Amino acid sequence: MKVLEKAPAKINLSLDVLGKRSDGYHEVKMVMTSIDLADRVECGDLSENRILVRTSAPYVPEDERNFAYQAAQCIRETYRINRGVEIMIKKNIPVAAGLAGGSTDAAATIRALDKLWGIGMSYEEMLEIAAKIGSDVAFCIKGGTALATGRGEKITPLPSLPPCWVVLVKPTVSISTAQIYKELDSQPIMHPDVEAMMRAIEEEDFQTICRLLGNSLESVTMKKVADIAKIKEQMKGIGAEGILMSGSGPTVFALTQHESRMQRLMNGMRGYCSQVFAVRLCKPFPLLSEHE
């Protein structure tokens, strides 16, 4: 048997870093949303009792360093499962881009193995496995739009955003999330208004959502990647309702409700950067356990 799961990327609409914790992580408060730029994760039976990972992208590890591998390993140990699995990952999400590519593959693996192995995990049980793999994995279990707190693993669902286009531009450099959080510690922190962002989402006020876009990590990454400021400037010139760097970067996204502006942004930015995407938002996944 084989189970195929879609694994959407995320963007951070509001990312506030509240402080450093004693465990080395940072306390965050952020609003995230899933976008329709997605990997595909297929989990199938394997005759041998081991985990085999294959990916379509070069430079993505296929051993125990892959987050999908780690998710499968964690499920096998937690639920004492003596079955092998072959995990095929078709990568469409740029790697180390601030879009949670590895995290969403891990979350998709958790959803797929729950079905393949007939475990019947609750949402809470999925979140527990997710938190062991990485901070962004918990959000990716259900996706949609949500508030994430703690180190990112505590999830509160929010209503969907008004329909819009998301234009993404990925500079060629890749970014280490750990390095960006480390460098933030020696700099003054800009705090976006996360509460106001949640209110704007509740009120379906697209213009205010765009005005409130903010990310505490943006200025840190911008100092290392000069392209980010240039991309933001260019996108502003072309016209978008809101523009921000996602996560620890370096991907920059623009939001617009106008198809013509989306087209102009695509055409304008393609000449500047090789990785440019225009996508819609993604709805949250209905989980099997919620239908019981």
Ligand SMILES: C[C@](O)(CO)[C@H](O)COP(=O)(O)OP(=O)(O)OC[C@H]1O[C@@H](n2ccc(N)nc2=O)[C@H](O)[C@@H]1O
């Ligand atoms: C920047 C974001 O992508 C925004 O959604 C996340 O906060 C990062 O999530 P992630 O990539 O899943 O992060 P993890 O794999 O858990 O952690 C990578 C490293 O980032 C740092 N880290 C991560 C999350 C957090 N709340 N505080 C941190 O300081 C830690 O040094 C950690 O060792």
Ligand SMILES: Nc1ncnc2c1ncn2[C@@H]1O[C@H](COP(=O)(O)OP(=O)(O)OP(=O)(O)O)[C@@H](O)[C@H]1O
């Ligand atoms: N399935 C996977 N897909 C991509 N990268 C993976 C995967 N599993 C492990 N990795 C490793 O994770 C590192 C970070 O990649 P990823 O694409 O998840 O970063 P990111 O988008 O910046 O994540 P985040 O936004 O959560 O910080 C890569 O350098 C890669 O070695």
